[in-house]
Amino acid sequence: MDLKLRQKVALITGPAKGMGRAITLAFAQEGCDLVLAGRDVAAIDTVATEAAALGVGTLVVACDLTDAAQTEALAQAALARYGRIDILVNVAGGSGPIGKTGWETTAEEFNDIVELNMTGCFNTMHAVLPAMIAQGGGKVVNVGGTFGMRGRAGRVAYSASKWGLRGITKSFALEAGAHNINVNCVAPGMVDGPRFREKVCANMADKLGITLEEAMRRHAEDYALKRVSLDEDVAHACLFLASEVSRQITGVDLPVDGGWAAL
Structure with missing residues (x-):
């Protein structure tokens, strides 16, 4: 099936490693021109070179996603290069403390992961949505997690951040739907x-x-x-939700977990 993504412009955060790298290369294989954003530019440059070898345009932008001014500059850099942003995929995020109860988790640990996993995604959507509205549509895919659907002992900070991202996703979906913009969440299990x-x-x-x-x-x-799950399983779900094949789907949480969160 042709997903008709060739020459679309995809802005991807956290593109350098793991599922972020797999998602980046999957969009490159579909012919998308890419804007790749994150803090570790050296690591991003490596995957950008791999993507460029597939014949697509690449733009690497250093960006602290928790800084609203930097995400606004990111969106402007993408528009200056390509003139439009068709797809936003928010992969960047962190895991937070593992194996700690809520009372063992420090306030700093909790706040750090909530800011990265929630505020970072809010900032990029806030920066990109006006351009999508002006051009008549777009696709947003946020990478959440199944611990934001069922909760998990020992992962309170991460779980809270992914539950919050679901709320952000659904609210944006309701607000942006009238502008032909789909906003969805892919929820990987263990990868x-x-x-x-x-x-x-x-x-x-x-x-x-x-x-x-x-x-x-x-x-x-x-x-x-x-x-x-494998990184590629998550990448394929992102491609689906970024394509017109899923044009009538918005505001959903799509678990990619081999059957855990929804069963």
């Missing part, structure tokens, strides 16, 4: 990679006195499909 293996599984292994491999197996057993 295989260094963070999952070295932080999440390592935490479980330490607590239960089991091997890392056993911890990974136990996580997989939680899901109906008995497997942990």
